[in-house]
Amino acid sequence: METWINNLASFIEWLPQVHLAHFLLLSAALFSLGVYAIITRRNAILLLMGIELVLNAANINLIAFSRYNGSLDGQTAAIFVIILAAAEAAVALAIVLNIFHRFSTVNVDEVSSLKE
Amino acid sequence: MELFDIVFYVFALITLGSACVVVFSKNIVHAAFSLLFTFFGVAGIYVLLRADFLAVTQILIYVGGILVLMLFGVMLTNKVINVKIKTGTMQAWPAGIAVSILAGLLAGVFYSNWKDAQLPASTVDxxxxxxxxxxxxxxxxxxxxxxxxxxxxxxxxxxxxxxxx
The missing domain is CATH 1.10.287 (Helix Hairpins)
Structure with a gap:
């Protein structure tokens, strides 16, 4: 208990000075929110939004480490993540539109058959 | 606290606050519009990390492209006649517990490994x-x-x- 309180106190003292780990903690929080959205949401478009949150969290991590290492490799990887996110969103939304025309719903739990 | 730290916390607050609206809001249109602020907040974080090109790309592609696509999706997949653009969540409690454990693990790993890692003085403009x-x-x-x-x-x-x- 004593050590736990000491750890918490040192954590609160550590917070105001922004280092690398602050960015990592932010991305961890964003990632968890995205995963929560993917698990709980049943609307296909909200699932896509959760995926975008997860991809953004990954990008923050890549760029933070790229800044920490002083090389631009991480930023290049982040560019490819953005490219793939754009392609994924376009294809996924086309599929969602088709599902809506066919089943009149975008609830992913109700769409469980390949054909009517 | 210097200016850098304050700006970081402002952008982190914008990002996480609007991400919470995206995740917890019952209204899809609210979720889509707060996703806009999440993307802007993340772009601000990129600027703080001296990734200027990526910050601009983020705004152009995410806000200009993906978000507009999402809004089209929201508008096209909801019948305008019944104005029920609401959506529920399911398994909120088990998912919440599992995701908090995941978040705690991630944060623990990041904090314990890179607690003292300072960002180096940048050499690139x-x-x-x-x-x-x-x-x-x-x-x-x-x-x-x-x-x-x-x-x-x-x-x-x-x-x-x-x-x-």
């Missing part, structure tokens, strides 16, 4: 020129593959979304 050079030299193959992927995705999306075949 503008990244656009250097990124362009890297894309044309050491990342040429992934760059070309990405262009093919985008073309395939474009044609595929147009083909799938077409109504009558």
């Amino acid at each position: 503008a990244t656009t020129h250097l990124l362009g050079e890297m894309l044309m030299t050491s990342y040429l193959l992934p760059f070309e593959i990405a262009s093919v992927v985008l073309l395939v995705a474009l044609i595929g999306a147009a083909l799938i979304a077409r109504r009558n075949r």
